[in-house]
Amino acid sequence: MFAFNVRDYQGSNVEVNKDIKTTLESNEKLDFWWLNNGITILSSRASVAGKTISLDDVQVVNGLQTTNTIYHYIKNREADNNLNEERAVLIKIVVTNEPETRDRVIKATNFQTPIPPASLKATDPIQLDIENFFLNHEWFYDRRKNYYKNTGKQLDRIISIPYxxxxxxxxxxxxxxxxxxxxxxxxxxxxxxxxxxxxxxxxxxxxxxxxxxxxxxxxxxxxxxxxxxxxxxxxxxxxxxxxxxxxxxxxxxxxxxxxxxxxxxxxxxxxxxxxxxxxxxxxxxxxxxxxxxxxxxxxxxxxxxxxxxxxxxxxxxxxxxxxxxx
Structure with a gap:
């Protein structure tokens, strides 16, 4: 589901995630989705029945920073009996089977925060092939920046795209x-x-x-x-x-x-x-x-x-x- 997201979660100290956390913790009357770019999903087919949307071949291409920050915010407040989070998150669903369109959506939706050139190539087939081959030999190709660091893999066996x-x-x-x-x-x-x-x-x-x-x-x-x-x-x-x-x-x-x-x-x-x-x-x-x-x-x-x-x-x-x- 997340293979086509060019980055993994970048951590709570990244500026954009600090801003998301601040918005979540504030008591402003603004709805969360007014200030947040939300989540972008690619799908090959979509159908709507009432309030249910059914999607095929789902790929989340943008929104890991938002979803992880919300997750940590909620988790840290699990003991709060007064927790009332009736807020909305914007989710944009793009239905396409065109690889070129998919790549342009990935690039455009990830230009909101600085992205190294290497990360924009992370979804190329050859990058996936290298990652899988390295994984079979117990090396970790960090196609999506920070993914293997976040999963606790040995740092001296993690290889970035630029490296x-x-x-x-x-x-x-x-x-x-x-x-x-x-x-x-x-x-x-x-x-x-x-x-x-x-x-x-x-x-x-x-x-x-x-x-x-x-x-x-x-x-x-x-x-x-x-x-x-x-x-x-x-x-x-x-x-x-x-x-x-x-x-x-x-x-x-x-x-x-x-x-x-x-x-x-x-x-x-x-x-x-x-x-x-x-x-x-x-x-x-x-x-x-x-x-x-x-x-x-x-x-x-x-x-x-x-x-x-x-x-x-x-x-x-x-x-x-x-x-x-x-």
């Missing part, structure tokens, strides 16, 4: 500079979106990208929190916290190392879809990446966080990375 897009851009298309510097632009243009989320890319590759980047996050977090490690970090690195911002470049170089190809193609990544990169390979590649980064930024006298966002930096590390790993 997956960044991972694919870095690993499959070896463009970590774009993944790092312009993550939001990946999903804004239709052509860019279709390049990242394409039937030509297998679901296994999407999982590889997400799993790899999450594992790198964990490895880098353990490395930076360790008091003793084998890598020498100079002052420039300590102040810039650059090890974390090199994460997408590191993901790309790991694929280069495994494939032994600097100019690998997206189809090449398919051949390593089930691989898990060893901690030894991750640490050795990280050490080499740090050295390559120093070799790039120091002669040019540019800050690390600026240098790594340049396309020339990606070209430099690909040309100079060693391929004879053990």
């Amino acid at each position: 997956l897009a960044q991972s694919v851009i870095a690993i499959v298309f070896h463009e970590p500079d774009i993944a790092r510097s312009r993550p939001s632009s990946i999903l804004k243009k239709d052509n860019d979106y279709k390049r990242v989320f394409s039937q030509k890319i297998s679901l296994e590759v999407y999982l590889l990208c997400a799993r790899t980047m999450k594992n790198l996050e964990s490895s880098i977090r353990n490395f930076t929190s360790s008091k003793s490690n084998d890598l020498t970090i100079n002052e420039q690195w300590k102040h810039a916290s650059p090890i974390r911002i090199l994460m997408f470049h590191l993901g790309m170089l790991l694929v280069v190392k495994i494939l032994q190809k600097r100019d690998y193609k997206p189809k090449d990544v398919e051949s390593i879809k089930n691989i898990d990169f060893s901690n030894e390979l991750i640490m050795n590649t990280l050490a080499e990446l740090i050295q390559l980064t120093n070799n790039y930024v120091n002669p040019r006298e540019i800050p690390i966080n600026i240098g790594i966002k340049q396309k020339d930096f990606v070209t430099f590390i690909l040309e100079n990375v060693l391929l004879n790993h053990s």
Whole structure:
């Protein structure tokens, strides 16, 4: 019923939900539905008999913030014997079988509050396919923002749409500079979106990208929190916290190392879809990446966080990375 709602409940601290709660708690003579956009339902067919409306193929595409806020308001007042809530909620029912019309209704009804571009793609068939595939492997693709967080799933196994897009851009298309510097632009243009989320890319590759980047996050977090490690970090690195911002470049170089190809193609990544990169390979590649980064930024006298966002930096590390790993 809620699969086509682009977001899950965003929590009581979100501004719009605070306003709904304030309206519910006020003693004003205004009816609730005068101030609230209510609920939008899509249906393939509707029939009316008296005061009963029968609907087929129901999809609630807008109104989760309203319904959840009302639910919590009522639940917190269950012990109130004087509870009298004779107020109305506006429900708009749109009957259509046209996919294009459905998508336009979803987009229009969700422009009342800021929606990231990624969320407006949440109902695409490929997004549903990725979510189901991840779920079968005990990973949680947060197609509807906050859904898996709200259901108590393990946070380090939750993957957002933008995060997956960044991972694919870095690993499959070896463009970590774009993944790092312009993550939001990946999903804004239709052509860019279709390049990242394409039937030509297998679901296994999407999982590889997400799993790899999450594992790198964990490895880098353990490395930076360790008091003793084998890598020498100079002052420039300590102040810039650059090890974390090199994460997408590191993901790309790991694929280069495994494939032994600097100019690998997206189809090449398919051949390593089930691989898990060893901690030894991750640490050795990280050490080499740090050295390559120093070799790039120091002669040019540019800050690390600026240098790594340049396309020339990606070209430099690909040309100079060693391929004879053990």
